[in-house]
Amino acid sequence: MGLIINAVKTARAERKRKEQLPPQKILKTTSSGIVPNVAPPVSPGEGRELLLTFAKISPVLVLIDQVLAYSNFPSKTRTFYQIFCLLLFLFILSPAGELIWKPAVRKLVAPPAPPPAVVSGSGEKFWEGSAPGVKTIRAPLGSGNEAHPAFGTPETSGVVRASHVPDASYVIPGTGGGAIMAAGPVGGRAPAVSRAPKKTRMNFEGLWTFDTSRSDDYTDVLAAQGVSWVVRKVIAGLQLTYDVSIFTGPDGVEHIESINAKGAKQVFALDGVERQDTDQLFGVISCMAERDVEGRVRVFAKSAKNGWKNSATWTLESPTVMVRRMQFESKSLTKSFQMVFTRESAPIEDPDEPEPETIPPVFAAFTPSPAPRKINKPRKVKIAAPPRPNFSGFWTIDAPRSDDYSDVLAAQGVSWVVRKAIAVLKLTFDVTTTRDAAGVETIVSINAKGTKQTFVLDGRPREEADPLFGAIDVSAERTPEGNIRIVAASRKNGWKVCGFA
Numbered sequence: 001m002g003l004i005i006n007a008v009k010t011a012r013a014e015r016k017r018k019e020q021l022p023p024q025k026i027l028k029t030t031s032s033g034i035v036p037n038v039a040p041p042v043s044p045g046e047g048r049e050l051l052l053t054f055a056k057i058s059p060v061l062v063l064i065d066q067v068l069a070y071s072n073f074p075s076k077t078r079t080f081y082q083i084f085c086l087l088l089f090l091f092i093l094s095p096a097g098e099l100i101w102k103p104a105v106r107k108l109v110a111p112p113a114p115p116p117a118v119v120s121g122s123g124e125k126f127w128e129g130s131a132p133g134v135k136t137i138r139a140p141l142g143s144g145n146e147a148h149p150a151f152g153t154p155e156t157s158g159v160v161r162a163s164h165v166p167d168a169s170y171v172i173p174g175t176g177g178g179a180i181m182a183a184g185p186v187g188g189r190a191p192a193v194s195r196a197p198k199k200t201r202m203n204f205e206g207l208w209t210f211d212t213s214r215s216d217d218y219t220d221v222l223a224a225q226g227v228s229w230v231v232r233k234v235i236a237g238l239q240l241t242y243d244v245s246i247f248t249g250p251d252g253v254e255h256i257e258s259i260n261a262k263g264a265k266q267v268f269a270l271d272g273v274e275r276q277d278t279d280q281l282f283g284v285i286s287c288m289a290e291r292d293v294e295g296r297v298r299v300f301a302k303s304a305k306n307g308w309k310n311s312a313t314w315t316l317e318s319p320t321v322m323v324r325r326m327q328f329e330s331k332s333l334t335k336s337f338q339m340v341f342t343r344e345s346a347p348i349e350d351p352d353e354p355e356p357e358t359i360p361p362v363f364a365a366f367t368p369s370p371a372p373r374k375i376n377k378p379r380k381v382k383i384a385a386p387p388r389p390n391f392s393g394f395w396t397i398d399a400p401r402s403d404d405y406s407d408v409l410a411a412q413g414v415s416w417v418v419r420k421a422i423a424v425l426k427l428t429f430d431v432t433t434t435r436d437a438a439g440v441e442t443i444v445s446i447n448a449k450g451t452k453q454t455f456v457l458d459g460r461p462r463e464e465a466d467p468l469f470g471a472i473d474v475s476a477e478r479t480p481e482g483n484i485r486i487v488a489a490s491r492k493n494g495w496k497v498c499g500f501a
Contacts, residue, residue, distance in 0.1 A: 052262075054089060058230035061085050089233075201295040202316045203246070204256065207430065208341035210240035216337035218326075224333040225282060226306045242341070243394050243430075256289070256297060259394070268299060282306070307331055319346035389482050390433065391443065391501065397427040412469060413493050443476070443484070455486060469493070 065085075068078040222232050243259045254270045264280055268289035277287050288300045302309035308330035315323050324339040409419045430446045441457040451467065455476035464474050469490055476486045479500070489496040 052234075055228075055231050055234050058228060062230075089230075201291065202297070202314070203347060204244050204297065204314060204316070204322060205246050205347045206244060206343040206345075208242045208244060208322060208343050211340040211342050214340040216339070218335075218337050218339070220333060221310075221326075221328050221335060221337070224328070224330045225303070225308055227281065231281075245393070254291070268297075270297065274300075320344065389484075391431050391484065392433045393431060395429045395431060408497075412490070412495055414468065418468075441478070455484075457484065461487075 065078065065081060068081060219232050219236065222235065223229075227235075241261050245257045247255050247257065249255050249269070256268045256270065258266045258268075266277075266279075268287065269275070270289050270291050272288060272290040274286055274288040277285055279285050282303055283305060285301050285303045290298055292298055297314040299312045299314070300309070301312075308328065310329075311327045313325045315325065317323050320343050322341045322343075324341070326337050326339065328335050328337070406419050406423060409422065410416075414422075428448050432444050434442050434444070436442070443455045443457065445453045445455075453464075455474070456462070457476050457478050459475055459477035461473045461475040464472055466472050470492060471490070473489045473491070474486065476484060479485055484501045485498070486501070487496070487498045
C-alpha cells in the first residue's frame with residue numbers, strides 16, 4: 001500500500017514540475033527531414049493509469065475489508081481502513097479528472113443544390129433544373145404555364161402522358177434552343193429521367209465525446225453485467241472519448257473501428273456475421289454488426305458467461321450528434337436507455353468520389369432543327385489521379401524507431417531542461433485534413449494539451465508565433481507524389497529546417 005501512495009505522490013510532483021515548464025515544441029524527424037510539431041507538456045495517460053491501477057487492486061482492498069469485518073479487530077479499525085481507501089481513491093481521482101482530450105476540429109462543407117428556375121430560350125420559356133447524376137435539362141412549359149412534370153424537381157422523377165404537354169420536347173444546354181429531341185406519343189408517355197440513388201449511409205467518423213448531461217444513467221446496467229462497484233465509479237468519473245473510423249477490408253466488407261483514450265480498439269465488420277471477441281471489461285463476448293436500410297449501424301452483443309445481451313442502434317441526429325439507443329436484457333434487469341455523443345464538426349466527403357450517373361432514356365425520333373448541331377457530345381472520360389496519402393488520424397511518436405534530435409533542439413536555442421522534458425514525454429497528435437471550396441487543403445495538428453498548429457498546403461510562406469521558437473516563417477505544400485513538404489525558418493535564431501511526411 002505504501003508503494004501505491006509513493007507512486008501517486010511521485011506522479012503528482014512530476015506533474016506540478018511539468019506544469020511550470022513553458023509550452024514546448026519538438027521536431028519530429030523522418031528519413032528526409034524534420035517537421036516542426038507542438039509537444040504536449042503532460043502525458044494524458046498518467047492519471048488514467050493510476051485509476052486503472054486502483055481498479056486492479058480493488059479486489060484486494062475489498063478482501064482486507066471482509067477480513068477485518070469477520071475478525072476480532074475493533075470496529076474502529078475497519079472504519080479507519082474504509083476511510084483510508086476512500087481518501088486513496090479521491091487522492092488518485094483529483095489529478096486524473098483534469099486530463100481531458102479536446103476533439104479534433106473538422107469543418108463541414110456542403111454546398112446546397114441549385115433550385116429549379118424558369119428561363120427563356122428561342123422565344124419560349126423553359127423550365128430548367130438538374131437531378132443528381134444527370135446533366136442540366138430544359139423543358140418547354142406546357143399548357144397552363146406549368147413546369148414539365150416529366151422531369152419533376154431535383155428530388156423527384158417520373159413520367160407524364162404526352163397529352164399533358166402539347167410540345168413534349170427538351171433540349172440539352174449548349175446544343176441550341178431548337179427542338180432537338182421530340183418525345184412523340186410512344187405508348188402515350190414522354191421520356192422519363194430517373195434519379196440517381198442518394199447516399200443513405202450515415203458517416204460516424206470523427207472524435208466523439210460522451211455527453212453525460214443528455215445521456216441516461218446506466219450504472220445499473222454495468223452492475224447487471226458483473227462490473228464491480230469500484231470500476232463503475234471509475235467509469236463515472238472519466239470523460240469517455242472514442243475515435244471512430246470507417247474502412248473497407250480486403251474482402252470488400254465495411255468495417256467500423258473505435259479506439260478509446262487509452263488505445264483499446266474495437267472493430268466491427270458490418271456483414272451481419274456473429275463473431276467472438278475478448279473485451280477488456282466483460283471478457284469473452286459474441287458480437288454482430290450490420291447496417292440497416294436507413295444507413296444506421298446496429299450492434300448486437302451477448303455474454304454467455306454472465307447471461308446478458310445488449311443491442312445498440314447508432315443514429316446521427318445531426319452532423320455533430322450521435323445517439324446510441326440501447327436495449328439491455330439479463331436475468332435481473334431489462335432496460336432501454338440512450339447514450340449521446342458529440343463531435344465538433346462532421347468530416348468532409350471527398351468531392352472526387354464519383355456519383356452514379358443516370359442517362360435519360362430516348363423514346364422518340366429526331367426532328368430537324370433550324371440550325372443543325374450535334375445532338376450528343378462525346379463523354380469525357382476522367383482519368384483517376386493517383387491516391388494521395390491521408391495523414392488524418394491519432395498519431396503517437398515511436399521513440400525507438402526515431403532518430404535522436406536533441407542536438408537539433410540545442411542548435412535552435414532550446415534549454416537543456418526543456419530538451420530533457422521533451423525526451424521523456426509520450427508525444428501524441430490528432431491530425432485532421434480539410435479542403436475548402438477552392439480545393440486548397442489544410443492540415444490541423446492538435447497535441448494532447450490542445451495546442452493547435454495549422455498548415456495550409458498552398459506553398460505560401462506565413463509568419464507564425466510558435467510557443468517554443470517564437471516568430472517563424474512556415475510554408476507547406478504537397479509534392480507531385482502526394483507527400484507533404486514543410487519548410488520552417490527562424491530569422492531571429494538563424495536556422496531553417498525542411499521536412500517531408
